[in-house]
Amino acid sequence: METNGVRLTAEQARSALADTEQVRASASALSATPWPTWFFIALTLYIAALPIAYGGMMADSDWLLPRPAWLGVMLAITAVYGALFVVAAKDWRNRTGVALRWDVLPKRATVPLAVGLPVLLLGSAFAFRFTGRPAWLIAASLIGAAVSVGFHLAFVRLHRKSA
Incomplete structure (x- = not known):
């Protein structure tokens, strides 16, 4: 193989292949890197607020706020979260040159999260509706x-391992 009229040695060719593989591994690692800290905090606050908002919407009678107010709170926090997600994804793509990819995340962790978190968040609202105890929402x-x-810490560890 010649490059600009210079013939590469076998060792140089192996080194170039190793560098190429390292670039591929780095690209995969970058796409698995956790969110920026500000978005991680926003996501955590959003997840913490969801059970309370769901509970308020599903309460038998007005609980702390009227039902329409809970619906407004739910729509507002979801809109803010959606906007922040778009900003974080765009910032990520600008910083790394790689679009967010879910396929590089370990399925053994993301599948239970995708199933368990909605059950937890919605299940607590149903438990609150039937028992009237806000401890379900707080828990x-x-x-x-x-x-x-x-999950944020696990993804930080995953990124450090693969980087």
Whole structure:
């Protein structure tokens, strides 16, 4: 193989291939890197607020706020979260040159999260509706926030391992 009229040695060719493989591995690692800290905090707060907002919307009678106000709160926090997600994704793409990819994240962690978190967040609202005890909502908020922090730390570790 010649490059600009210079013939590469076998060692130089191996080194170039190793560099290419390292670039591929780095690109995969970058796409698995956790969100920026500000978005991680916003996501954690959003997850913590969801059970309370769901509970307020599903309460038998007005609980702390009228039902339409809970619906407004839910729509507002979801809109803010959606806007922040778009900003974080665009910032990520600008910084790394790689679009966000979910396929590089370990399925053994993301599938239980995708199934378990909605069950936790919505299940607590149903439990609150049937029992009238807000402890279900508070527990779901705390567990949801802990899960968010745990996944963030796991993704930080995943990135450090593959980088």
